[in-house]
Amino acid sequence: GESVGLHLPTLSVQEGDNSIINCAYSNSASDYFIWYKQESGKGPQFIIDIRSNMDKRQGQRVTVLLNKTVKHLSLQIAATQPGDSAVYFCAENSWNRDDKIIFGKGTRLHILP
Amino acid sequence: DADVTQTPRNRITKTGKRIMLECSQTKGHDRMYWYRQDPGLGLRLIYYSFDVKDINKGEISDGYSVSRQAQAKFSLSLESAIPNQTALYFCATSAVGGLETQYFGPGTRLLVL
Numbered sequence: 636g637e638s639v640g641l642h643l644p645t646l647s648v649q650e651g652d653n654s655i656i657n658c659a660y661s662n663s664a665s666d667y668f669i670w671y672k673q674e675s676g677k678g679p680q681f682i683i684d685i686r687s688n689m690d691k692r693q694g695q696r697v698t699v700l701l702n703k704t705v706k707h708l709s710l711q712i713a714a715t716q717p718g719d720s721a722v723y724f725c726a727e728n729s730w731n732r733d734d735k736i737i738f739g740k741g742t743r744l745h746i747l748p
Numbered sequence: 749d750a751d752v753t754q755t756p757r758n759r760i761t762k763t764g765k766r767i768m769l770e771c772s773q774t775k776g777h778d779r780m781y782w783y784r785q786d787p788g789l790g791l792r793l794i795y796y797s798f799d800v801k802d803i804n805k806g807e808i809s810d811g812y813s814v815s816r817q818a819q820a821k822f823s824l825s826l827e828s829a830i831p832n833q834t835a836l837y838f839c840a841t842s843a844v845g846g847l848e849t850q851y852f853g854p855g856t857r858l859l860v861l
Contacts, residue, residue, distance in 0.1 A: 644788075669849050671852075676854075676855075677854055677855070678752075678838050678840075678852030678853050678854050678855050679791070679838070679852045680852070681849045681850075681851065684849055724790060724791070735793060735796065735806070736793075736850060738790035738791040738792075739790050740788065740789055740790045741790060
Protein backbone atom coordinates (compact mmCIF):
# COMPACT_ATOMS: atom_id res chain seq x y z
CA GLY A 636 0.00 0.00 0.00
CA GLU A 637 0.93 3.63 -0.07
CA SER A 638 3.06 5.03 2.65
CA VAL A 639 5.07 8.07 3.41
CA GLY A 640 7.65 7.41 6.07
CA LEU A 641 10.55 9.07 7.79
CA HIS A 642 13.88 7.46 8.57
CA LEU A 643 14.40 8.95 12.03
CA PRO A 644 11.78 9.92 14.59
CA THR A 645 14.14 12.40 16.34
CA LEU A 646 17.04 14.44 15.00
CA SER A 647 19.35 16.48 17.24
CA VAL A 648 21.42 19.20 15.59
CA GLN A 649 23.82 21.77 16.95
CA GLU A 650 22.65 25.34 16.58
CA GLY A 651 24.22 26.84 13.48
CA ASP A 652 24.72 23.52 11.75
CA ASN A 653 22.70 22.35 8.78
CA SER A 654 19.83 19.91 9.31
CA ILE A 655 18.74 17.22 6.89
CA ILE A 656 15.44 15.46 7.35
CA ASN A 657 14.71 12.51 5.10
CA CYS A 658 11.52 10.97 3.85
CA ALA A 659 10.69 7.93 1.72
CA TYR A 660 7.50 7.42 -0.23
CA SER A 661 6.15 4.41 -2.06
CA ASN A 662 3.66 5.77 -4.60
CA SER A 663 5.44 6.14 -7.93
CA ALA A 664 2.47 8.20 -9.19
CA SER A 665 3.02 10.93 -6.61
CA ASP A 666 3.03 14.33 -8.27
CA TYR A 667 3.44 16.78 -5.48
CA PHE A 668 5.40 16.82 -2.27
CA ILE A 669 5.19 19.14 0.68
CA TRP A 670 7.09 19.73 3.86
CA TYR A 671 5.24 20.99 6.92
CA LYS A 672 6.54 22.26 10.23
CA GLN A 673 4.51 21.78 13.38
CA GLU A 674 5.47 23.64 16.52
CA SER A 675 4.15 22.61 19.89
CA GLY A 676 0.50 23.55 20.31
CA LYS A 677 0.06 24.67 16.72
CA GLY A 678 -1.21 23.29 13.47
CA PRO A 679 1.12 22.19 10.67
CA GLN A 680 2.57 25.08 8.74
CA PHE A 681 3.61 24.91 5.10
CA ILE A 682 7.36 25.25 4.54
CA ILE A 683 8.09 24.34 0.97
CA ASP A 684 6.74 22.18 -1.82
CA ILE A 685 8.04 20.57 -4.97
CA ARG A 686 6.38 19.05 -7.99
CA SER A 687 7.48 15.83 -9.59
CA ASN A 688 8.94 17.59 -12.65
CA MET A 689 11.63 19.15 -10.45
CA ASP A 690 14.43 17.66 -8.39
CA LYS A 691 15.38 20.65 -6.28
CA ARG A 692 13.70 23.73 -4.93
CA GLN A 693 15.04 26.38 -2.63
CA GLY A 694 13.37 28.70 -0.22
CA GLN A 695 14.63 30.91 2.54
CA ARG A 696 17.18 28.75 4.41
CA VAL A 697 15.38 25.60 3.23
CA THR A 698 15.96 23.33 0.28
CA VAL A 699 13.91 20.35 -0.79
CA LEU A 700 15.49 17.61 -2.87
CA LEU A 701 13.47 15.01 -4.72
CA ASN A 702 14.91 11.77 -6.05
CA LYS A 703 12.16 10.02 -7.94
CA THR A 704 14.37 7.08 -8.86
CA VAL A 705 14.60 5.92 -5.26
CA LYS A 706 11.42 7.66 -4.10
CA HIS A 707 13.20 9.83 -1.60
CA LEU A 708 12.59 13.36 -0.42
CA SER A 709 14.73 15.47 1.87
CA LEU A 710 14.46 18.81 3.62
CA GLN A 711 17.64 20.73 4.29
CA ILE A 712 17.63 23.60 6.76
CA ALA A 713 20.68 25.83 6.67
CA ALA A 714 22.19 27.35 9.81
CA THR A 715 19.66 25.78 12.14
CA GLN A 716 18.22 28.13 14.74
CA PRO A 717 16.37 27.51 18.02
CA GLY A 718 13.13 28.51 16.30
CA ASP A 719 13.51 25.57 13.96
CA SER A 720 12.70 23.18 16.81
CA ALA A 721 9.54 21.43 15.73
CA VAL A 722 8.15 18.27 14.20
CA TYR A 723 8.57 18.14 10.44
CA PHE A 724 6.19 16.19 8.23
CA CYS A 725 6.61 15.23 4.65
CA ALA A 726 3.45 14.72 2.63
CA GLU A 727 2.61 13.68 -0.89
CA ASN A 728 -0.31 13.94 -3.23
CA SER A 729 -1.20 12.64 -6.64
CA TRP A 730 -3.84 13.24 -9.27
CA ASN A 731 -5.02 9.63 -9.09
CA ARG A 732 -5.95 9.91 -5.44
CA ASP A 733 -8.58 12.61 -5.64
CA ASP A 734 -6.16 15.19 -4.29
CA LYS A 735 -5.93 13.66 -0.82
CA ILE A 736 -2.62 14.32 0.84
CA ILE A 737 -0.88 11.49 2.68
CA PHE A 738 1.27 12.57 5.59
CA GLY A 739 4.31 10.93 7.08
CA LYS A 740 4.53 10.34 10.82
CA GLY A 741 6.95 13.20 11.46
CA THR A 742 10.52 13.81 12.64
CA ARG A 743 11.20 15.88 15.72
CA LEU A 744 14.07 18.30 15.23
CA HIS A 745 15.85 19.16 18.45
CA ILE A 746 18.33 22.04 18.46
CA LEU A 747 21.30 21.74 20.77
CA PRO A 748 22.73 25.00 22.19
CA ASP B 749 -6.05 37.44 12.12
CA ALA B 750 -5.85 33.72 11.54
CA ASP B 751 -7.08 32.48 8.17
CA VAL B 752 -8.35 29.19 9.59
CA THR B 753 -9.93 29.16 13.03
CA GLN B 754 -11.22 26.31 15.13
CA THR B 755 -13.51 26.28 18.14
CA PRO B 756 -13.23 25.15 20.80
CA ARG B 757 -9.47 24.89 21.25
CA ASN B 758 -9.81 22.42 24.08
CA ARG B 759 -12.71 20.20 25.09
CA ILE B 760 -13.29 17.56 27.72
CA THR B 761 -16.35 15.40 27.35
CA LYS B 762 -17.74 12.13 28.62
CA THR B 763 -18.32 8.87 26.80
CA GLY B 764 -21.60 8.89 24.93
CA LYS B 765 -21.91 12.65 24.61
CA ARG B 766 -22.42 14.34 21.27
CA ILE B 767 -20.00 17.13 20.50
CA MET B 768 -19.31 19.42 17.59
CA LEU B 769 -16.04 20.97 16.51
CA GLU B 770 -16.25 23.98 14.27
CA CYS B 771 -13.97 25.38 11.63
CA SER B 772 -14.11 28.69 9.79
CA GLN B 773 -11.85 30.06 7.10
CA THR B 774 -11.35 33.43 5.48
CA LYS B 775 -9.07 32.24 2.68
CA GLY B 776 -11.90 31.84 0.22
CA HIS B 777 -10.95 28.24 -0.44
CA ASP B 778 -13.46 25.74 -1.71
CA ARG B 779 -11.84 22.65 -0.21
CA MET B 780 -11.92 21.85 3.48
CA TYR B 781 -10.67 18.89 5.47
CA TRP B 782 -10.84 17.37 8.93
CA TYR B 783 -7.90 15.38 10.30
CA ARG B 784 -7.06 13.78 13.58
CA GLN B 785 -3.57 13.49 14.98
CA ASP B 786 -2.51 10.97 17.58
CA PRO B 787 0.87 10.84 19.36
CA GLY B 788 3.50 9.22 17.17
CA LEU B 789 1.19 9.08 14.17
CA GLY B 790 0.78 11.30 11.21
CA LEU B 791 -2.35 13.17 10.30
CA ARG B 792 -5.24 10.95 9.26
CA LEU B 793 -8.06 12.23 7.11
CA ILE B 794 -11.57 11.94 8.55
CA TYR B 795 -13.71 13.79 6.01
CA TYR B 796 -13.19 16.26 3.22
CA SER B 797 -15.36 18.57 1.21
CA PHE B 798 -14.65 20.01 -2.22
CA ASP B 799 -17.58 22.40 -2.03
CA VAL B 800 -20.81 22.88 -0.11
CA LYS B 801 -22.56 20.06 -1.94
CA ASP B 802 -19.65 17.64 -2.08
CA ILE B 803 -18.65 15.75 1.08
CA ASN B 804 -16.50 12.65 1.11
CA LYS B 805 -15.32 10.13 3.64
CA GLY B 806 -11.67 9.94 4.43
CA GLU B 807 -9.55 7.20 5.90
CA ILE B 808 -11.21 7.05 9.33
CA SER B 809 -14.76 8.39 9.07
CA ASP B 810 -16.49 5.85 11.32
CA GLY B 811 -17.94 7.52 14.41
CA TYR B 812 -17.79 10.99 12.84
CA SER B 813 -20.06 13.13 10.71
CA VAL B 814 -19.60 16.53 9.09
CA SER B 815 -21.62 19.44 7.85
CA ARG B 816 -20.54 22.06 5.32
CA GLN B 817 -22.81 24.94 6.23
CA ALA B 818 -21.20 27.40 3.84
CA GLN B 819 -18.05 27.75 1.82
CA ALA B 820 -16.32 29.14 4.88
CA LYS B 821 -17.61 26.72 7.50
CA PHE B 822 -17.06 23.01 8.02
CA SER B 823 -18.02 21.31 11.27
CA LEU B 824 -17.15 17.89 12.62
CA SER B 825 -19.45 15.99 14.96
CA LEU B 826 -18.86 13.03 17.18
CA GLU B 827 -22.33 11.55 17.58
CA SER B 828 -21.48 9.45 20.63
CA ALA B 829 -17.96 10.13 21.82
CA ILE B 830 -15.74 7.27 22.93
CA PRO B 831 -12.34 7.39 24.69
CA ASN B 832 -10.35 6.31 21.62
CA GLN B 833 -11.53 9.49 19.92
CA THR B 834 -9.28 11.42 22.29
CA ALA B 835 -6.92 13.20 19.92
CA LEU B 836 -5.90 16.48 18.38
CA TYR B 837 -8.23 17.52 15.57
CA PHE B 838 -7.22 19.80 12.73
CA CYS B 839 -9.22 21.55 10.09
CA ALA B 840 -7.51 22.50 6.84
CA THR B 841 -8.35 24.26 3.59
CA SER B 842 -6.93 24.33 0.11
CA ALA B 843 -7.67 26.17 -3.08
CA VAL B 844 -9.57 24.52 -5.88
CA GLY B 845 -7.47 23.30 -8.75
CA GLY B 846 -5.81 20.15 -7.58
CA LEU B 847 -2.32 19.81 -6.24
CA GLU B 848 -2.18 22.61 -3.74
CA THR B 849 -0.90 22.77 -0.23
CA GLN B 850 -3.29 22.78 2.68
CA TYR B 851 -3.55 25.46 5.32
CA PHE B 852 -4.25 24.27 8.82
CA GLY B 853 -6.10 25.66 11.78
CA PRO B 854 -4.59 25.70 15.27
CA GLY B 855 -6.26 22.46 16.30
CA THR B 856 -8.76 21.29 18.90
CA ARG B 857 -7.55 19.10 21.71
CA LEU B 858 -10.31 16.66 22.65
CA LEU B 859 -10.34 14.43 25.71
CA VAL B 860 -13.09 11.83 26.03
CA LEU B 861 -13.41 10.41 29.53
